[in-house]
Amino acid sequence: xxxxxxxxEGIFGSISKIFINENVLHPEYVPKKYPHRRDHLxxxxxxxxxxxxxxxxxxxxxxxxxxxxxxxxxxxxxxGEVIRDINKTRRGLHRPVDFVIINCFIFKSPFSIYREIAxxxxxxxxxxxxxxxxxxxxxxxRLESQNKxxxxxxxxxxxxxxxxxxxxxxxxxxxxxxxxxxxxxxxxIFIMRNPLSILNLDGAIKSTLFHYVIKFKxxxxxxxxxxxxxxxxxxAMYPSAVDDVIMDMIGELVGHDKGGNGDARMAxxxxxxxxxxxxxxxxxxxxxxxxxxxxxxxxxxPRNLLEYLEDHEILLLLALVRLLKSNEFVxxxxxxxxxxxxxxxCDEYGIDPRGHTMVWEYIQRMKDMGILKATPTSxxxxxxxxxxxxxxxxxxxxxxxxxxxxxxxxxxxx
Ligand code: ADP
Ligand code: MG
Numbered sequence: 091x092x093x094x095x096x097x098x099e100g101i102f103g104s105i106s107k108i109f110i111n112e113n114v115l116h117p118e119y120v121p122k123k124y125p126h127r128r129d130h131l132x133x134x135x136x137x138x139x140x141x142x143x144x145x146x147x148x149x150x151x152x153x154x155x156x157x158x159x160x161x162x163x164x165x166x167x168x169x170g171e172v173i174r175d176i177n178k179t180r181r182g183l184h185r186p187v188d189f190v191i192i193n194c195f196i197f198k199s200p201f202s203i204y205r206e207i208a209x210x211x212x213x214x215x216x217x218x219x220x221x222x223x224x225x226x227x228x229x230x231x232r233l234e235s236q237n238k239x240x241x242x243x244x245x246x247x248x249x250x251x252x253x254x255x256x257x258x259x260x261x262x263x264x265x266x267x268x269x270x271x272x273x274x275x276x277x278x279i280f281i282m283r284n285p286l287s288i289l290n291l292d293g294a295i296k297s298t299l300f301h302y303v304i305k306f307k308x309x310x311x312x313x314x315x316x317x318x319x320x321x322x323x324x325x326a327m328y329p330s331a332v333d334d335v336i337m338d339m340i341g342e343l344v345g346h347d348k349g350g351n352g353d354a355r356m357a358x359x360x361x362x363x364x365x366x367x368x369x370x371x372x373x374x375x376x377x378x379x380x381x382x383x384x385x386x387x388x389x390x391x392p393r394n395l396l397e398y399l400e401d402h403e404i405l406l407l408l409a410l411v412r413l414l415k416s417n418e419f420v421x422x423x424x425x426x427x428x429x430x431x432x433x434x435x436c437d438e439y440g441i442d443p444r445g446h447t448m449v450w451e452y453i454q455r456m457k458d459m460g461i462l463k464a465t466p467t468s469x470x471x472x473x474x475x476x477x478x479x480x481x482x483x484x485x486x487x488x489x490x491x492x493x494x495x496x497x498x499x500x501x502x503x504x
Pocket of ligand 2: 162245246
């Protein structure tokens with residue numbers, strides 16, 4: 091840490107009396123300790139074991155299923171670490187195994203998903219000039235020429251169940267079943283949050299892909315507290331900066347048995363923000379008020395996902411914010427009204443609006459991401475869908491959307 095004195099003293103703030111290493115609380119950090127998920131990791135290991143050690147074993151398809159923040163991605167990443175580790179010693183493996191994890195939300199088309207898988211195997215494929223089929227072939231050739239197996243984890247696989255990306259299920263099923271009858275080379279881990287998205291798939295895919303489901307439940311208060319203390323032990327904060335009262339409070343707010351959503355990400359974020367507040371106020375310990383204040387700022391709204399939305403999704407969200415702002419007594423709008431406002435906003439930005447089917451598709455996608463809520467109702471005449479936002483202040487969201495639009499459209503003008 092830099093320690094400036096004299097004129098520049100304090101320009102980066104003083105040395106923290108709260109955090110030792112705040113990265114340990116970052117959502118992307120893969121923790122060394124993962125209380126209450128060891129059994130899930132063992133179960134995954136058990137399901138995959140035969141595929142790893144027995145050349146003739148069938149490929150495995152397994153689903154990790156549970157609501158956000160229940161440790162699914164973390165367990166998959168941990169499993170990837172285990173695979174890399176045993177690869178080093180090759181103990182018990184009959185051939186080397188690669189592990190690749192892809193976020194199906196970030197990669198928008200089947201092609202970009204396959205390109206990313208190829209990249210994970212060390213192949214670099216240009217954006218243009220190859221078909222989807224060719225990329226799949228290259229992946230196959232690569233595994234064969236290196237005599238390797240692959241465990242492929244598809245994170246946020248809910249986004250594969252609708253629209254064009256459904257192809258990925260068919261392609262992968264084919265890849266697993268046909269190309270690799272003898273010997274099987276690819277096993278799949280699907281990470282999903284919504285059991286209903288599995289039901290959306292057609293019967294054949296459902297039955298071939300989903301042999302095995304490992305369920306992740308929302309964390310209870312006591313589990314949340316264990317997870318938080320484990321991060322302190324891993325060096326996130328000075329142990330003296332927090333105590334049982336603080337951990338108990340966060341557990342109470344987030345614990346599923348206490349009416350919270352059981353989301354570990356949220357618990358970690360509250361602790362992080364409470365620590366930041368204490369630091370800002372020059373204290374050497376977190377107080378209950380820091381926790382209360384942070385909790386009021388941490389919403390389940392996935393703000394970090396906004397950057398990944400398409401332009402039209404941002405415009406649609408802006409339309410929603412405008413409508414909700416214009417009527418302070420109602421917290422939902424109908425799809426019809428939303429579409430009208432969206433067309434108006436496109437007009438302002440000089441952009442051609444997308445048609446009804448696409449708009450519906452955007453709404454479903456943002457619903458899957460937890461960015462908005464869409465509830466079918468039969469109020470008044472006929473059926474419609476009510477669209478609303480989860481707890482996020484409209485002004486905050488509007489500013490964020492306008493900032494993103496400014497950034498993107500400036501880039502396009504250049
Ligand atoms: P999901 O993929 O189910 O939405 P994640 O695996 O991303 O959830 O977990 C959310 C956050 O909480 C991550 O930062 C993760 O490291 C942490 N986390 C979740 N479960 C545990 C656990 N049992 N122990 C330690 N950290 C956890
Ligand atoms: Mg996840």
